[in-house]
Each structure stands twice: as C-alpha cells, then as structure tokens.
Amino acid sequence: MKRLSSLVGVVGVAVLGLSGLTACGGDDSSSSSGSGSSSSAPASQPAxxxxxxxxxxxxxxxxxxxxxxxxxxxxxxxxxxxxxxxxxxxxxxxxxxxxxxxxxxxxxxxxxxxxxxxxxxxxxxxxxxxxxxxxxxxxxxxxxxxxxxxxxxxxxxxxxxxxxxxxxxxxxxxxxx
Incomplete structure (x- = not known):
C-alpha cells in the first residue's frame, strides 16, 4: 500500500510539473509567434x-x-x-x-x-x-x-x-x- 501511494504521489507531481511547463510554453510561443506576422500588433509584443x-x-x-x-x-x-x-x-x-x-x-x-x-x-x-x-x-x-x-x-x-x-x-x- 505504501508503494502505491508513493507511486500516486510521484505521478501527481509529474502531471502538475508537465502542466506547468505546458502553460509556460504556451505563453512563450504566443509572444514570439508574431515575429513573422505582417500584423502590426504582434510586432510590438516583445516590448x-x-x-x-x-x-x-x-x-x-x-x-x-x-x-x-x-x-x-x-x-x-x-x-x-x-x-x-x-x-x-x-x-x-x-x-x-x-x-x-x-x-x-x-x-x-x-x-x-x-x-x-x-x-x-x-x-x-x-x-x-x-x-x-x-x-x-x-x-x-x-x-x-x-x-x-x-x-x-x-x-x-x-x-x-x-x-x-x-x-x-x-x-x-x-x-x-
């Protein structure tokens, strides 16, 4: 039983960690994706x-x-x-x-x-x-x-x-x- 709860804890931490990385990755890609766009709004995103x-x-x-x-x-x-x-x-x-x-x-x-x-x-x-x-x-x-x-x-x-x-x-x- 101890082994199962340890495994569940590790999996839970891994899932939380991956979701946090995904959220950060989404923020980064949305701010840098405008560099090739012809729209004037994304070009100003870096500032x-x-x-x-x-x-x-x-x-x-x-x-x-x-x-x-x-x-x-x-x-x-x-x-x-x-x-x-x-x-x-x-x-x-x-x-x-x-x-x-x-x-x-x-x-x-x-x-x-x-x-x-x-x-x-x-x-x-x-x-x-x-x-x-x-x-x-x-x-x-x-x-x-x-x-x-x-x-x-x-x-x-x-x-x-x-x-x-x-x-x-x-x-x-x-x-x-």
Missing part, C-alpha cells in the same frame, strides 16, 4: 511592458537619461516637439527608444516630462519634453556617449529633460546621420 528610463552619471556630461539597459539616450535638433524626423537610413545609426505598451518605468526622472510620439509608421517612441528619444548605434555599452554633439545636432538629455550641449573633448563629430 509589452513599458519602457524604462533612468539617470546615470556620464563622465564629462553629468547626470543624463539612459534606457533600461543603461545606454545613453539622445534628442535630435531637427525634430519638432511631438514629431520625429529621423527616418530611413537615419534610424540605422539612431534607433528609436520604443515606448512599449505599458506605462514607462522611470527612475530619477519627473514623469511629467515623459510622453510618447507616434512615428510615421504608427509605432510609439518615448519623448522627453516633447522631443523624441534615440539611442546611438555606436554606443556599445552602458556609460558611453559617443553620439554627443554628432553633426552638431545630437545631444544627450539631462535628468531635468533639457538637452546638454557640452562638446565632447577630443572627438570628431562626423555627420549627423
């Missing part, structure tokens, strides 16, 4: 949560806004408040800071400064003081700000939401995009 913005001290620039991975964010002088003008090839060097679907998670930034703008393709981009936010593709890790003053039109953003126009020392500015 289901709200984006994250925080602040970090960047050498020579002070306390600046960074994304959830600690990468420096930038604003573009050619953008108009509430509208992005960086399109096409510009986006290869200056990817947008996607807004995601939820409320942005902010650390060290006044929530009243943060909003979203709708891009020409319908996607949502985070903005600060109405100016769309971007990353610089050549910033390969947290703490870098290689995009500062590129072309005289790309700028890091301070925790107060204002662009910082400090010129980097000893680096060429190249063209803006």
């Amino acid at each position: 289901a949560a709200g984006a994250k913005l925080a602040t970090a001290d960047i050498s020579g620039l002070g306390n600046v806004v960074v994304d959830g991975n600690g990468r420096t964010v930038y604003v573009f002088d050619k953008d108009v408040s509430g509208k992005s003008t960086c399109e096409g090839g510009c986006l290869d060097k200056w990817p947008v800071v996607a807004a995601g679907d939820g409320t942005p998670q902010l650390t060290g930034i006044d929530a009243s400064l943060v909003s979203t703008v709708t891009r020409s393709d319908g996607s949502k981009q985070l903005a600060i003081n109405g100016l769309p936010l971007y990353l610089f593709a050549s910033d390969s890790q947290a703490g870098e700000a290689k995009g500062q003053a590129v072309g005289g039109v790309w700028w890091v953003v301070g925790a107060d939401g204002k662009k910082i126009t400090t010129q980097p020392s000893g680096s060429g500015n190249g063209n803006g995009y």
Whole structure:
C-alpha cells in the first residue's frame, strides 16, 4: 500500500510539473509567434511592458537619461516637439527608444516630462519634453556617449529633460546621420 501511494504521489507531481511547463510554453510561443506576422500588433509584443528610463552619471556630461539597459539616450535638433524626423537610413545609426505598451518605468526622472510620439509608421517612441528619444548605434555599452554633439545636432538629455550641449573633448563629430 505504501508503494502505491508513493507511486500516486510521484505521478501527481509529474502531471502538475508537465502542466506547468505546458502553460509556460504556451505563453512563450504566443509572444514570439508574431515575429513573422505582417500584423502590426504582434510586432510590438516583445516590448509589452513599458519602457524604462533612468539617470546615470556620464563622465564629462553629468547626470543624463539612459534606457533600461543603461545606454545613453539622445534628442535630435531637427525634430519638432511631438514629431520625429529621423527616418530611413537615419534610424540605422539612431534607433528609436520604443515606448512599449505599458506605462514607462522611470527612475530619477519627473514623469511629467515623459510622453510618447507616434512615428510615421504608427509605432510609439518615448519623448522627453516633447522631443523624441534615440539611442546611438555606436554606443556599445552602458556609460558611453559617443553620439554627443554628432553633426552638431545630437545631444544627450539631462535628468531635468533639457538637452546638454557640452562638446565632447577630443572627438570628431562626423555627420549627423
């Protein structure tokens, strides 16, 4: 009898474990299955949560806004408040800071400064003081700000939401995009 109840216990645990794995597998496959779809809704699934913005001290620039991975964010002088003008090839060097679907998670930034703008393709981009936010593709890790003053039109953003126009020392500015 002891042997039978031990067997029933083991089978019960195995069934519960498999059902838990199946539930997790279903959640994963539904969130990743949209990658090949032409629908715009599944394409935004990976950014289901709200984006994250925080602040970090960047050498020579002070306390600046960074994304959830600690990468420096930038604003573009050619953008108009509430509208992005960086399109096409510009986006290869200056990817947008996607807004995601939820409320942005902010650390060290006044929530009243943060909003979203709708891009020409319908996607949502985070903005600060109405100016769309971007990353610089050549910033390969947290703490870098290689995009500062590129072309005289790309700028890091301070925790107060204002662009910082400090010129980097000893680096060429190249063209803006």
